[in-house]
Amino acid sequence: MSDNRWSANRRTFVKTAGAGGVVGLAGCTGGGGSGDDGSSGDGSSSDGGTAGDTESTPTAQFILNPAEADVAIEEQYQPMFEYLESEVDVEIEPDRAESYTATLQAMRNDQGEIADISPSAVIAGEDILDIVGIRIAYGAAQYFSTTTTTPDSGIDSLTDLEGELIYMGDILSVSGTLVPLTVLQDAGLDIGNAPDGDAEDFDAEYSDHTTAREQMVQREDVMAATTGAFSSAPYVPQEQFEEMSQDFVDISAEYEGAGDEIESSGTELQLLAVSDPIPRAPLVTRSNWDDPVKGELEEAILNVSEDDLSHGEDYDGEPLWFTGVQDGTIEDYEMIRTVLDELGLEFQDLA
Structure with a gap:
């Protein structure tokens, strides 16, 4: 058996609709579109600017990356959205991605400001993403x-x-x-x-x-x-x-x-x-998002508590899987880079 793990000629890895799922994003089909929850994306600018006149609350598109098909991820994240809107003068607009690749594409195409993203996409998108922090679950990163x-x-x-x-x-x-x-x-x-x-x-x-x-x-x-x-x-x-x-x-x-x-x-x-x-998946922001609200949101994300992320006793849906966010950098994901090297893979721009 040949061993291709450390091949000098690494393969280019491109996900297509025929090789693992539909590449698409709800609400990112031009003009903002509408999300899975029926909310309209109209009026939100691609750089997270204000909707409507200059007195309006800034908006930030939050791209959600579902790991499991049967989870209503918008409902899962509702406490996070409410927490961020209570801490920062911003309106969070969620958009559910149809695949891991779609999440990265949305960020690369300036169609999202914040993302719940796969560890592999950190390496694929390190040129366009800023790691805010690593999500932790009950103390485990x-x-x-x-x-x-x-x-x-x-x-x-x-x-x-x-x-x-x-x-x-x-x-x-x-x-x-x-x-x-x-x-x-x-x-x-x-x-x-x-x-x-x-x-x-x-x-x-x-x-x-x-x-x-x-x-x-x-x-x-x-x-x-x-x-x-x-x-x-x-x-x-x-x-x-x-x-x-x-x-x-x-x-x-x-x-x-x-x-x-x-x-x-x-x-x-x-x-x-x-x-x-x-290493657990991070929350990231788009590197070229130039708005003062970006820094405020990043600080709020790192300060979120388990109580902030709780739905309360009356909620009977799927709870949010993580209980906090800790500081993280690209160095935390070197293990992922090693995995890609072992597989002989490299990512081509998906834009």
């Missing part, structure tokens, strides 16, 4: 990727996946695709030109974390799923993590809830691999 199968699949190890179909996350997802590919490669499987081409030793399909997990459970031809632990851990018995990864036990915010959904859902997963710790 790192998270994990998992590879799982079903108990009756007959798959007992990663090497058993040779010749099989694996369902992965978004093609730009660090925990759903990029890190798992390095894990599979380290196990001896030839990943070929995945994720922007075909793997040699297995087949792969791409979507989001929830879809990957559910397709594995529902389809007999899908032998494994690669997802963030936030998606898989509730269906994996806690003792499996204890046997496989002490780092996960010590660091992961998902450890305490591991296996909690098995009884109620009737779904149990079998753990095949756990990654090394991964």
Whole structure:
């Protein structure tokens, strides 16, 4: 098997609509458009300027990057929006992206001022993004990727996946695709030109974390799923993590809830691999956004508390997954750069 991990001629990695999902953004189709929640983007300028006359409240487009298809991310983020509007004289206009790439495209095309973004997009967009901070979950600034199968699949190890179909996350997802590919490669499987081409030793399909997990459970031809632990851990018995990864036990915010959904859902997963710790996704602002409100918003984001991000007792939807934001820089994501190097990938401008 050839080892292409440190090839001097790194491949150019471009996500297209045919290689992992629709590239698009709700509300970013010219003239502001309208978001998934029906709110109008009309009147907001591309540089976060004022809407209407000069006395109006400045607006900031907040691009939301959903990791899971079944989460109403605008509702999740509502406490954050309300907090920012209470701290800064600004109107937050949320826009849900349809993919990780769409989020980066929106920022590159001056269609967003703030973004919830993937760690991989930090490296891809370091020329146009400023890292505000790293999101933390219950004290943890790192998270994990998992590879799982079903108990009756007959798959007992990663090497058993040779010749099989694996369902992965978004093609730009660090925990759903990029890190798992390095894990599979380290196990001896030839990943070929995945994720922007075909793997040699297995087949792969791409979507989001929830879809990957559910397709594995529902389809007999899908032998494994690669997802963030936030998606898989509730269906994996806690003792499996204890046997496989002490780092996960010590660091992961998902450890305490591991296996909690098995009884109620009737779904149990079998753990095949756990990654090394991964830096959590950051919140970023657009580098060329030239407005005094930018600095005020960045300060407010870093000062947000767990109470500020809480929906309250009467809320019955999906809570916001992070509980705070800590200072971060591009250096915090060097691990991601290493992963891209191992995969022989580099990103081409998506604009």
